[in-house]
Amino acid sequence: MTRDSSVLGVARTVGGAVGIAGRHLFRVDSNPVPSEWSHVTKVDPEPEKLLPVLYPLYLQHTDVLSVGGSRSVDQRTTEETFHLLEWTPKPTIHEPSGAQHVSSTTIESATFLAVPEVLNGDSNALVGTLGEGIEYIRESLAPETLDGVLPRWTPDAVSDRLADFLTSWLLHEAVFEAYIIQNPDSAAAREANVTASDCLTVEEARQRAMAAERHLESEILYLEYSGTFGGEEAAATLDAIRDATTWSRLWYGGGLDSRENARAMLAAGADAVVVGNVFHDIAAAERSICTRAADDLTADADEAAVREWVDRHVDVDAFPAVQYLETIPSVDDPAETARAYLVATVAVWMHVLDDGPTPSESLPERYRSVAGPTHADGDDDVRVDEYLDALTSALSRADGGPTGVPVTHLSIHDVVDG
Numbered sequence: 201m202t203r204d205s206s207v208l209g210v211a212r213t214v215g216g217a218v219g220i221a222g223r224h225l226f227r228v229d230s231n232p233v234p235s236e237w238s239h240v241t242k243v244d245p246e247p248e249k250l251l252p253v254l255y256p257l258y259l260q261h262t263d264v265l266s267v268g269g270s271r272s273v274d275q276r277t278t279e280e281t282f283h284l285l286e287w288t289p290k291p292t293i294h295e296p297s298g299a300q301h302v303s304s305t306t307i308e309s310a311t312f313l314a315v316p317e318v319l320n321g322d323s324n325a326l327v328g329t330l331g332e333g334i335e336y337i338r339e340s341l342a343p344e345t346l347d348g349v350l351p352r353w354t355p356d357a358v359s360d361r362l363a364d365f366l367t368s369w370l371l372h373e374a375v376f377e378a379y380i381i382q383n384p385d386s387a388a389a390r391e392a393n394v395t396a397s398d399c400l401t402v403e404e405a406r407q408r409a410m411a412a413e414r415h416l417e418s419e420i421l422y423l424e425y426s427g428t429f430g431g432e433e434a435a436a437t438l439d440a441i442r443d444a445t446t447w448s449r450l451w452y453g454g455g456l457d458s459r460e461n462a463r464a465m466l467a468a469g470a471d472a473v474v475v476g477n478v479f480h481d482i483a484a485a486e487r488s489i490c491t492r493a494a495d496d497l498t499a500d501a502d503e504a505a506v507r508e509w510v511d512r513h514v515d516v517d518a519f520p521a522v523q524y525l526e527t528i529p530s531v532d533d534p535a536e537t538a539r540a541y542l543v544a545t546v547a548v549w550m551h552v553l554d555d556g557p558t559p560s561e562s563l564p565e566r567y568r569s570v571a572g573p574t575h576a577d578g579d580d581d582v583r584v585d586e587y588l589d590a591l592t593s594a595l596s597r598a599d600g601g602p603t604g605v606p607v608t609h610l611s612i613h614d615v616v617d618g
């Protein structure tokens with residue numbers, strides 16, 4: 201092998217050796233994805249997947265939010281979802297399934313862009329869509345962004361080079377997620393053309409993870425069973441990947457809905473577990489519970505009355521909020537926490553239902569009178585009051601208004617109109 205002996209060539213060799221030694225000899229953790237993140241909630245902008253009306257309460261317990269979904273997602277629904285998540289105290293990442301979902305707004309809102317690269321799909325899912333994405337940033341997003349900040353007289357040659365720079369900078373700041381998709385019957389598999397014969401053995405998964413860490417330098421290795429729990433096979437795969445890799449974070453997602461299955465994936469070697477469906481199930485369940493409560497309760501029912509109704513009419517253990525909170529090991533009493541959040545939800549819902557767009561008492565007041573202590577259970581930064589204030593004004597407009605809460609994504613979306 202002929203070495204480049206120029207100053208730049210030597211600098212590159214030394215820089216490379218320092219980087220490799222740091223990572224492998226001295227185990228310097230230069231991965232920008234925090235190692236403390238152990239619970240990720242995937243919030244899907246798909247119009248069918250609603251958020252519970254008091255979502256800031258639930259989301260205060262997770263470590264990070266990931267915005268993304270494979271079906272019926274576009275730039276508008278993605279931006280709206282980011283907007284909603286501004287009322288949560290957690291970092292939010294953007295995991296697009298299409299490049300056009302990325303806009304200057306999503307880039308500003310996201311802690312980072314997480315770009316999926318599928319290790320066991322078709323070439324499009326590994327590199328084709330990435331190429332389209334880079335082209336989109338270079339040809340549309342970067343020039344548009346620069347148009348807004350550069351003076352009109354900027355020569356074309358200068359704005360062209362700046363667009364080049366900005367494109368490379370955005371990619372440099374992005375993190376890459378190397379997916380291994382193991383449930384062929386999922387939206388993610390369909391999107392990436394993963395069929396049953398593409399699912400990997402433990403040994404194959406380990407080898408591809410090694411290639412992703414050392415060749416693609418993927419910050420995240422993502423074992424994906426979307427919609428189904430991977431059980432012992434997933435645990436064996438995580439164990440094998442954990443053993444073979446050092447620098448990349450290892451995430452597991454798919455079918456998590458209990459303390460036991462979340463713990464099993466962490467114990468097998470996952471740095472973080474990703475939970476999606478069961479979070480959205482809370483919204484569907486609370487809609488049906490609150491619709492029933494509306495037959496029995498009035499808007500001014502006090503905390504005791506609402507709690508009594510819940511205890512009498514709801515099997516709280518079957519409420520998906522319990523399952524969601526169980527996947528977060530730091531939540532001590534998932535059933536009691538879920539019950540308290542449900543009582544607050546029913547009270548807020550009744551209040552909106554009875555008073556419509558111009559409530560006699562503000563939603564934050566109503567919330568505090570029924571659920572004050574709930575708020576103190578979690579993170580101090582949770583901005584429920586501020587959120588409920590914004591929700592009060594948003595509910596008086598059909599679409600939440602240009603700066604209000606985008607209510608169409610909430611379980612309560614049609615309560616005022618309907």
Ligand SMILES: CC(C)=CCC/C(C)=C/CC/C(C)=C/CC/C(C)=C/COP(=O)(O)OP(=O)(O)O
Pocket residue numbers: 242268269270271296297298299302315316317318324325329330333334337379386387388389391392426427476
């Ligand atoms: C913006 C730039 C530079 C690139 C974008 C490159 C893109 C969009 C790549 C996407 C490649 C692709 C086909 C990914 C499919 C795999 C995927 C996104 C899985 C995640 O699926 P979820 O939507 O979370 O899962 P479910 O919908 O199945 O729950």
Ligand SMILES: O=P(O)(O)OC[C@@H](O)CO
Pocket residue numbers: 242388424425426427428452453454455456474475476477478
């Ligand atoms: O929706 P679930 O099955 O929880 O899966 C979470 C995530 O891995 C999907 O990309």
